[in-house]
Amino acid sequence: MTKAELIERVSEKIQGLTKRQTEVIVNSVFNSIKESLAKGNKIEIRGFGSFRIRQRRQRDGRNPKTGISVSVPAKRVPFFKAGKELKEMVDKKV
């Protein structure tokens, strides 16, 4: 399912909103999550999961093609952990 399909499915479930309006809302949900994480806040959504930032330390890597070793700088990566309910839902054999 792409974002466009998500917007489609969501707008089918809601009366009184155009697809365009739904799109704006869907975008703002994901943007809010991004902004909040970038500010260093974590997001916890009951039944769905949590988003937080993981710190990666600086490490030595290697260019697999040339074998030259390079230093990979420390960075922050977004991390999602599925909540209990979502985990169980996904694991249910269909």
Place this chain on the structure above:
Amino acid sequence: MRKMDLANEVFEKTGISKKEASDIVEIILNTVKETLHAGEIVKIAGFGNFVVRSKKLRKGRNPKTGEEIDIAPRRVITFRPSQVFKSYVNQTAVSGTQEGSSQSQSPAA
């Protein structure tokens, strides 16, 4: 930030009522959940992909007793953040320390 805060942001950004905002946030999250439940990947451009992966049966060990046990085959979710999301999180990290080299990161539409 919790679901209510998320709904509040939507309310502030879009001007729909608070009640509507929280209903729609709920519907969006549920739609994502249902899709994953059906085993389908969810791809959100500029954000990331939620992928359902199947894990095979493997042997595990109870760390306390050392007893060997089977870990049943199961399906799990992994989230793969998009490049945009990853660099976004790092850009704002360096912007505070003034060392961010202005990378040309025009997110392709």
